[in-house]
Amino acid sequence: MAKRNGKTSAGTAKLRDAAIERLLSLQIETPSWGFSDSGTRFGKFTQPGAAVTIEDKLDDAGQVQEFTRATPTVAVHVLWDFPDGFDPAVIQYARSRGVQIGAINPNLFQDQQYKWGSITNRDAAIRKQSLDHILDSIEIGRQTKSQYLSLWFADGANYPGQADIRQRKAWATKALQKAHEAMPKRMTMLVEYKPFEPAFYFTDFGDWGMAYVFAKNIGKQAKVLVDTGHHFPAQNIEQIVAWLIDENMLGGFHFNDRRYADDDLTSGSIDPYQLFRIFNEIVAAERERGKALDIAYMVDQSHNLKPKIQAMIQTVVTVQDLFAKACLVDRDALAASQAAEDVVRSETILKDAFNADVSGLLGEVRKQLGAPADPLEAFRRSGYEQRIAKERAQRPAEATATGLG
Numbered sequence: 001m002a003k004r005n006g007k008t009s010a011g012t013a014k015l016r017d018a019a020i021e022r023l024l025s026l027q028i029e030t031p032s033w034g035f036s037d038s039g040t041r042f043g044k045f046t047q048p049g050a051a052v053t054i055e056d057k058l059d060d061a062g063q064v065q066e067f068t069r070a071t072p073t074v075a076v077h078v079l080w081d082f083p084d085g086f087d088p089a090v091i092q093y094a095r096s097r098g099v100q101i102g103a104i105n106p107n108l109f110q111d112q113q114y115k116w117g118s119i120t121n122r123d124a125a126i127r128k129q130s131l132d133h134i135l136d137s138i139e140i141g142r143q144t145k146s147q148y149l150s151l152w153f154a155d156g157a158n159y160p161g162q163a164d165i166r167q168r169k170a171w172a173t174k175a176l177q178k179a180h181e182a183m184p185k186r187m188t189m190l191v192e193y194k195p196f197e198p199a200f201y202f203t204d205f206g207d208w209g210m211a212y213v214f215a216k217n218i219g220k221q222a223k224v225l226v227d228t229g230h231h232f233p234a235q236n237i238e239q240i241v242a243w244l245i246d247e248n249m250l251g252g253f254h255f256n257d258r259r260y261a262d263d264d265l266t267s268g269s270i271d272p273y274q275l276f277r278i279f280n281e282i283v284a285a286e287r288e289r290g291k292a293l294d295i296a297y298m299v300d301q302s303h304n305l306k307p308k309i310q311a312m313i314q315t316v317v318t319v320q321d322l323f324a325k326a327c328l329v330d331r332d333a334l335a336a337s338q339a340a341e342d343v344v345r346s347e348t349i350l351k352d353a354f355n356a357d358v359s360g361l362l363g364e365v366r367k368q369l370g371a372p373a374d375p376l377e378a379f380r381r382s383g384y385e386q387r388i389a390k391e392r393a394q395r396p397a398e399a400t401a402t403g404l405g
Ligand code: PSV
Pocket: 033, 105, 152, 192, 194, 227, 254, 262, 300
């Protein structure tokens, strides 16, 4: 029997079968905002056919689902997607496109009243408005039967001395405890952190430790959300992930990649090995616990240059590819080499899995899911992009306003 690093071919087949089984249930949520034009603070380059209305975004998300069969839910950003208020007809519209509304993201950063913060604002009236918007978002989530309320705050300060750090922590905790009380039992509150931008001296939810403490103090249904782009370049994200898993506090991910910080590039485009190492920690814990961890896998990217839908499909297949590789790590051999302090072999075991060809395995997964063997190529050939570019360009300007009807 063929052997590599102690693994027999029967053992390899077992790992492969387990990987197929796991990949069949790996679902990745797409973000509505990933289908519309985006840019940087220096400007925005538009793309023909980029989604404008919530219907466009759901149409496009429906395409990603059709070609991957792995993205059945779409995260929404309340003020961007429902600027004139939430119309429940959107629930049925999503269904007609083969998807469902997923995480609800309140927007507590774009309006003028948030200049000095939202739930951390010195002004009690603005703190109340902020909480009210979160409560409205929970109500939308109740109607859409969403499992997640996903919170990110731009709150922070730009200069030393500007604000009372502990006072702001207390205000934020109090507001989120109230929001937590209003959540349905099946809803999880995800608390996202980010070290800088738009605030540059500190952000109130600056790192995973702060998000962890907030979540702990808020209530049992609050967990931490790891946006892979929200870390400094040398940070060891997989270690953060391992700790959060161990504390049962990892609620979800926002996938993207970065060269510098929060660049919102497509996942795995810069450092696929890092995402593999993150998935390796998840798969290790799943093997130990004998079940899949309850984690929201979501994409959060801005495709400024790449065509939107292609970029989304590219990320989804990359996430599947790297997750599949993590499933192939020979955990028994790794445990043995770790026990023997064999550093070289331990690293080689990880690298072998990372370098494994998982195309056959993923082909099998896609066959079982009813997706094309190569989702990206199939989508590129489908003619959908050309069609929407034409159709959406022909709409009168007022029809491009967001909203149903
Ligand atoms: C902030 O940079 C962030 O990562 C949050 O998740 C926001 O909701 C999202 O980006 C907006 O694009």
